[in-house]
Amino acid sequence: MAHPANVFSEDYRIGFKAQQVWSVPHALEFFLLGTGAGLYLFSTWFSPFALGQLVGELTVIAAGMSLMVDLGQPKRLWRTFANLGFSWISRGALSVFVFLAAALMGTAARWLNLFPSLPSFPLACEVIASLSALVTMLYPGLVLSSYASIPSWNSPMVPLLFFVYSWTTGLAAEWVILLFSGMINRLALSLESGFLLISFTLISLLTHLGGMARGSVAVKEGFRLLTRGSLSGWFIGGVLCAGLLLPLLIIGAALVNREINGLSLLISAILVLSGGFFFRYCILKAGIYPPLF
């Protein structure tokens, strides 16, 4: 009779432990936060249009709702501003609050001409909203990188990746809105710039992966999960291939042929958006605690 390989329950075995508490709701929240803030910035500074701003703001509100659903005590959401000195979640909550207040006021003031006697009011709101949008795009990565308990999160590349991905998915969201509102001629960035942004995202992600492959044992375990383990389908298939390489191929082909049709752009945008969600999900699930002893 074969000797049992595991005589103890996995729960009580000293070894690698994957973090379990943050999963789909947090991935969704981080995705919606970054995408909404990125969309707002594109719709405010690169190709101003009210619908883009509004959808960006609603997306960030949806992110907040996603977080509330996951909170154990949603009625105590207001308390999340209480630890601004240390907690990046507190700082992020404040940035989201300031963003929503300023962005909604700015959008209403500019497009509904609410305060004609204060011509610079919409601009002031947009500047404040944009600064807080930048923090909103960055802070989920800063939350993760502040956790020394999980070495694969505890890297300066993580905030950078979340920041870059926010721009990329924000741009893809803008493409979708422009396509559906029949304003494709108002692309915030040229297709060449979009191609470069997705390429930069891919390079940043590969750089992070390279760092993980050379990291500590727990980081390497996270790398194994992403590339050969249970997350490899989502990561290689969803994030790398479908989320970045395929859109690059579609847009690259359009650039070579000097024309792109709406359907190709829509497919690229949806692929980038879904890849952006899977990226957040995979990074969260690849958070591994090293063995205690």
Place this chain on the structure above:
Amino acid sequence: MARLGMVIDLARCVGCDACTVACQTENGTPAGIQYAPVFRKEVGKFPQAKVLFLPTLCMHCADAPCMKACPTGAISKREQDGIVLVDQDKCCGSKACVAACPYGALHFYDGKSGLKKFTPGTAQKCTFCSHRVDRGLDPACVVTCPTRCRIFGDLDDPQSEVSRLMRERNSVALRPDAGTDPSVRYLP
């Protein structure tokens, strides 16, 4: 001001789980939540195989990552003895502390057990039996251990037994890479 802490002598632990059960009995923790689990590791191969036991609990870190991660400020350290506690009336259930703890010492109580003592949707953790400490008693896991492998005392007092053992037996901390300066040390 004292800094209460614990030294655990791994050479004495026989993995009987008495500390785990005593803790559950003392604190009435919900099903599935253990403040003081004993972990195991198989070492070597038959016939030289053996099992190492690692009793754990909240490390009541001097630089507690759960305190920094908590967005509501619900986690605080008692000034008089350095015990780290969660205020259930302030916790919003973000689980940030659960993810931030390198030792897996924080637990999220979903309320399914229906225990009124614990607020559903909040974080729970070992309190070093602060209710006993306030009465001059040692934590339940310490008094229950049949091999006396857990020693409790003031880490800041050089004359205390815990300080002496840490000095003489070259104590080690778990996850030193996390930089938490834990108040629970292990004697190899």
